[in-house]
Amino acid sequence: MAKFNDVITNREHFRDIMGEASELVTRKTLSELDNHCGVFINRAPFVLISSADGQGNADISPKGDPEGFVKIIDSKTLAIPDRLGNRRADTIENIFENPNVSLIFLIPGKSETLRVSGTAQIVRDEALRKSMEVKGKSPDFAIVVTVEEAFFHCSKCMIRSKLWQVDHWPSLDGLPRLAQTMVDAGKLELSESQMHDIVVNDEQERLY
Structure with a gap:
């Protein structure tokens, strides 16, 4: 493994260099979804979900479908369909050991993103799965997230990368x-x- 000089190993050293976030930034964090979050999620066709197992081994998985595929149950609850995949099910396996997850929602052409974090559970509620049906096929599972934090992320990374x-x-x-x-x-x-x-x-043959 590569070795480096001048490695930052504590918050105090880091903040001496970085400084503290302004109140304008810290006050944008929500404990539940507001109307702006709802509009964004309902327009987003793509979300990244991060998770980690009980030992802290991290993973991130992309999920995509027609816009609005992530269902807003209420201001504290989201549901993500688990479509057909390769059966590794890394995210779900992690959730069984550690329910903490984070999401980043993206809308093509939109510079800002939405970040949501909370705890997840795996459900097979028939009515919920039916509401996620595409082309006559419902997902076998839904990843239901209880929202603990949500905020919009600025556009600098999109501007720098010229992603869209x-x-x-x-x-x-x-x-x-x-x-x-x-x-x-x-x-x-x-x-x-x-x-x-x-x-x-x-x-x-196996999208849905």
Whole structure:
């Protein structure tokens, strides 16, 4: 593992350099969702959910669907459908050991993001799952989050990265396909082409 000089190991040293956040920033934090949060969540087609297991091993997973797919039950409760995937279920496995999660909601073209954190549980409530139906198929599970904190995040990272500016997107030339990464990492006895066919079929036949 790489080693570095001048490593910051305590908050006091860090804050001596960084300074403290202004009241304008600290007062934006909410203990529940307000109307602005609701509008944003109802327009968001994409959310990232972070979790960690009982030993603190962290994970972050993307979730995407048509806008409004995350259901607002009330100002303290959100529900996220768990669609078909690869059955690793890293987030759910973590929640069983440690219910603390954080979310970042993104809307394409919108510079600001919404951050929400709280505790999660896995439910199979039939009415809830039915409300999340897409193309006649309901998710097997829903990740229900009890909101403890919510606030909007400024646009600086989007401005710096030019994330939503198509003419600034990097070239995809030379990037490996998912199939190649799987064959190499797993030392699979499949060709990249064979694995790619499996990936494409999964994307076409197992979205819902």
